[in-house]
Amino acid sequence: MDFVEVRVVAPRELADILVAELAEVGYNTFEDNDEGFCAYIDEDQFAADAVAEIMSRYEGLGEVGYEHRVITRQNWNAEWEKNFEPLVIADKVSVRAPFHAARPDLEYEIVIMPRMSFGTGHHDTTALMITNQLDIDHQNKRVLDMGCGTGILAIMAVHLGASYVLAVDVEPWTAENAADNAQENNVQDKVEARLGDISALEGEEPFDIILANINRNVLLEDMAAYGQYLKPNSPILFSGFYEEDLPLIREAAEQHGLRYESHRVQNHWVSAICRK
CATH class of the missing domain: 3.40.50.150 (Vaccinia Virus protein VP39)
Known part of the structure; x- marks a missing residue:
């Protein structure tokens, strides 16, 4: 099964609302970026009209744009490897991928390879x-x-x-x-x-x-x-x-x-x- 990536450009306060809206119609993986976020869904569940309808509700509230593309499953890990940065939570927990350096200075470490999982x-x-x-x-x-x-x-x-x-x-x-x-x-x-x-x-x-x-x-x-x-x-x-x-x-x-x-x-x- 392949996936559809919807890349959304939106201001931060509006991006959070759009993430919630897309989650309601089946998008289960989201990735923040400097311009907004990307949302992912199974290709057979993708409906361009549903995305357009959601985006239309917020016209006039900020500069919003979006586009979509199909990502084959075998390329998913490569997409995450390009974008997945290590993270520290509550100054205690390191979350990283296997290809990131360890953080022995922190109390807990979690190593995650996300694939198509949220x-x-x-x-x-x-x-x-x-x-x-x-x-x-x-x-x-x-x-x-x-x-x-x-x-x-x-x-x-x-x-x-x-x-x-x-x-x-x-x-x-x-x-x-x-x-x-x-x-x-x-x-x-x-x-x-x-x-x-x-x-x-x-x-x-x-x-x-x-x-x-x-x-x-x-x-x-x-x-x-x-x-x-x-x-x-x-x-x-x-x-x-x-x-x-x-x-x-x-x-x-x-x-x-x-x-x-x-x-x-x-x-x-x-x-x-x-x-x-």
């Missing part, structure tokens, strides 16, 4: 989730990483002491990528990558921690299941939505026994912590 730490939601993870006791915990992408949050959970992480994603290449990245970080014995949606949890015992960095609509749709699969007095970390959506997420969480505790904001994106 989650390199460069997007605000991933960085926010990792920052919130640093405040959560993972020692000997059983963790669920729902919508795992590259597996970056699952790997972070093991670095923080988790004994087992179930990493779930709906895309086959993403589940494969999460498994590969777990092996790259020598945590393959504690991370299980599983293909599926929330129904893939059937028969599972409740978890000590849930990590759910997806998008607003999926979070709302699956909120009842999150309440079901989380142990009492245990935390769930949400992200993938904007600050203005926090009241909606909070209301839905509290309807299913998940009490709001705190949240962080970065460039209008949010990561919230709730507890059952």
Whole structure:
């Protein structure tokens, strides 16, 4: 399967809104750049009219332009190698590709080869989730990483002491990528990558921690299941939505026994912590 890259030129404040809009219609990988961002989707799911309709809503709010091209799957790693820069999160966590130099001066290191999976730490939601993870006791915990992408949050959970992480994603290449990245970080014995949606949890015992960095609509749709699969007095970390959506997420969480505790904001994106 090949992919379509939509390259968007837009001011930062508008680019964040457009990312959220494109995520709603199926784009699941985003890459920031100096001019705006790139969004990626399976070629068979690409609809030029849908992109044009989204862009038309924001005419007059700033200089916006876009173009698209097809990227063959075998060229995906080359695209990331050209653009993936090493990253430091919260002055403690190094996120890098295998071809970057190590950072032994930092407390934690995560090595990621993203392929076509979302989650390199460069997007605000991933960085926010990792920052919130640093405040959560993972020692000997059983963790669920729902919508795992590259597996970056699952790997972070093991670095923080988790004994087992179930990493779930709906895309086959993403589940494969999460498994590969777990092996790259020598945590393959504690991370299980599983293909599926929330129904893939059937028969599972409740978890000590849930990590759910997806998008607003999926979070709302699956909120009842999150309440079901989380142990009492245990935390769930949400992200993938904007600050203005926090009241909606909070209301839905509290309807299913998940009490709001705190949240962080970065460039209008949010990561919230709730507890059952």
